[in-house]
Amino acid sequence: MMQRRQRVDNKKTVQQQFGGQQTIHGYATSTVHAHGQSLQRLACFIQPQPTWYVLDVATGAGHTAHLFAPRVSQVIATDITPGMLAKAAELAARLGLTNVQTRLADAESLPFDDNTFDLLTCRLAFHHFPQSQQVLAEFARVLKSGGTLGFTDNIVVPDKKAAAYYNAYERLRDPSHHWVYPLPRLRKMMAAAGLTVITIDQLSKEFEFHKWADRQNVSPANREKLLLLMRNIPAALKLLFAPRWEDDTMYFNLWEAVIIAQK
Amino acid sequence: MAVSMDLLEILRCPYCVSGETRKEGDDPGQLNLVNDGRWLVCTEPDCGREYPVKEDIPVMLIEEGDKWQDTPVETLPEPGKLID
Numbered sequence: 230m231m232q233r234r235q236r237v238d239n240k241k242t243v244q245q246q247f248g249g250q251q252t253i254h255g256y257a258t259s260t261v262h263a264h265g266q267s268l269q270r271l272a273c274f275i276q277p278q279p280t281w282y283v284l285d286v287a288t289g290a291g292h293t294a295h296l297f298a299p300r301v302s303q304v305i306a307t308d309i310t311p312g313m314l315a316k317a318a319e320l321a322a323r324l325g326l327t328n329v330q331t332r333l334a335d336a337e338s339l340p341f342d343d344n345t346f347d348l349l350t351c352r353l354a355f356h357h358f359p360q361s362q363q364v365l366a367e368f369a370r371v372l373k374s375g376g377t378l379g380f381t382d383n384i385v386v387p388d389k390k391a392a393a394y395y396n397a398y399e400r401l402r403d404p405s406h407h408w409v410y411p412l413p414r415l416r417k418m419m420a421a422a423g424l425t426v427i428t429i430d431q432l433s434k435e436f437e438f439h440k441w442a443d444r445q446n447v448s449p450a451n452r453e454k455l456l457l458l459m460r461n462i463p464a465a466l467k468l469l470f471a472p473r474w475e476d477d478t479m480y481f482n483l484w485e486a487v488i489i490a491q492k
Numbered sequence: 493m494a495v496s497m498d499l500l501e502i503l504r505c506p507y508c509v510s511g512e513t514r515k516e517g518d519d520p521g522q523l524n525l526v527n528d529g530r531w532l533v534c535t536e537p538d539c540g541r542e543y544p545v546k547e548d549i550p551v552m553l554i555e556e557g558d559k560w561q562d563t564p565v566e567t568l569p570e571p572g573k574l575i576d
Contacts, residue, residue, distance in 0.1 A: 240555075282502075303499065311574045314549060330499055333551040333574070338506035340552035342519065345502045367510055 239359045239407070240309055240335065246405040248312045252446065266432050267352060267381040268296055270487040274428060275379050277301045281347035284371060286336050286364075287354030291317025291329070293379075297348065298326045305341075307334040339367045348377045353485070355382040356399070356409045365422035369492055378424055378490040383483050384431070387411040391465035398458050403445045412486050424490040431486050433471075438479040500525060505534035505541055507554045515539075526565050533565065544571035 246252070271293065277283070281301040285294035288306035290313060298304045298321070306321075306329060308314045314331045321329040334340050336351070337360045349368050358364045368378055383399075385392045392411065399406040410418070416426055438459075442452050456479060459472050472481040500523070507513050508521030515521065515536050523532040523543070532543040532550060534557070541557030542565075543550060551574075560568065 305499065309553070315574055318549070330496065331549050332503070333546075333549060333553060333556075335506065335553055338510040338554055340504055340506040340509065340521075340550075342502045342504050342509070363511060370510070 239405070243357055243405040244310045246403060246445065248310050249446070250312070252444065265353075265485075266434065267485050267487050268292060270430050270432070271350065271352070271379045271381065272296055274430075274487070274489045275348065275377060277348060282345060283348045283350065284339075284341070284346045286339070286349065286351040286368070287357065288317050288331075289313050289354070291320050293350045293352045294329055295321060295324055295326060297350070298324075298329050301348070302328065304329045305332055306330070307332045307336070307339070309333065309335055336364045337367065339371050341371045343370050344373045345371050346376055347373055348379060350379040352379075352381045353383070355380070357405055357407055359407050361408070361410075362418055362421065365418055365424065369423045372492040374492055376492045378419075378488070378492070380419075380488045380490065381485055382415075383409045384412050384415070384486045385409045385484075386465050386469055387413060388463075388465040391463050394458075394463055395466060395469070398455065401451055401455055401458070402442060402447050415486065415488065419488070419490050424492055427489045427491055429486060429488050431484060433482045433484050435480055435482050438481065500532075503532065503550065503552065505536065505539060505543075505557065506552055507541055507557060508534055508536045508539050527568055530571050531560075531565070531568050542568060544568075546571045546574040549574055 277297050277300045279302060283297050283301050283304045285304060285306045288294050288308050291306050294304045294306040294317060306317050311333060314333055318331050336358055349372050355361060385395045396408055399409060419426055459479060459481060462470055469484055470481045472479055503523055504521035505523060508515045520536060522535045524535055526533050530545050534541045540562040542560040542563060543552055543557050
């Protein structure tokens with residue numbers, strides 16, 4: 230069990246990493262986050278009802294909360310970073326959404342009663358959670374029986390050495406990155422939390438290296454290291470990253486899983 | 493937007509409702525809204541954590557509750573802004 234002090238330090242790293250105005254703006258306008266394919270897939274797989282209470286955990290700039298809000302009764306959006314939450318509330322107001330409320334909260338200890346939500350969404354955030362199994366236990370606790378989990382996160386290949394290389398690459402860009410898991414591991418973790426996986430979709434998304442690095446204000450020295458890491462990727466990651474160099478920049482892919490599960 | 497009462501009804505003290513520190517009973521960690529809706533106080537007898545509502549947004553982090561644990565309600569300050 231990770232010590233509480235270390236967990237608090239990890240959360241402070243997330244708050245620092247995502248609390249800057251430039252970063253907040255970057256995530257509010259990022260194509261991957263605001264209009265990503267996984268957002269469309271969630272909308273496609275989940276048919277929300279007008280009576281539903283929805284919780285969007287680690288909402289960031291609120292894109293997932295805003296997607297479902299027009300079709301449900303209430304959405305509560307949580308995040309651990311005050312600046313992100315303020316941005317989510319600002320964007321909700323700009324969109325005319327009057328049923329989105331925000332709470333500063335930690336995914337590992339959600340401040341809600343048991344069996345409360347019809348739908349819980351968590352998109353592209355799970356890799357930040359040090360106590361990931363505890364987070365899934367919390368998802369299961371606050372979902373109603375029969376409630377739906379709409380989950381997306383990046384995934385990695387099952388090979389352990391390759392997974393470690395991948396996660397080191399991500400953490401060099403974002404120190405608040407904790408761990409990206411392979412899909413079979415995610416399935417097991419969800420099952421252990423009492424969540425039954427209903428359907429899984431996988432997608433690949435392309436990034437231009439400097440735009441990706443800009444979103445986390447990566448230093449020039451670390452950009453060099455990241456590019457070097459990408460030139461030397463292990464064979465097990467070549468299919469995933471599929472790096473290509475063009476016009477003095479580098480393009481690469483990340484894989485994302487969309488998982489719909491039920492309590 | 494003010495904090496709506498029906499959404500406050502589902503809010504709980506994160507320390508008393510989740511994980512290894514969850515209190516006994518079928519609905520632990522209920523909160524009272526005090527000081528004109530500016531603070532939320534855990535009702536568990538041995539908790540004493542208090543959570544500010546900053547600009548209509550409840551700050552429901554355990555670390556925040558720890559900061560104000562057992563502070564007499566009448567001496568709790570104005571919660572202030574969400575972003576310092």
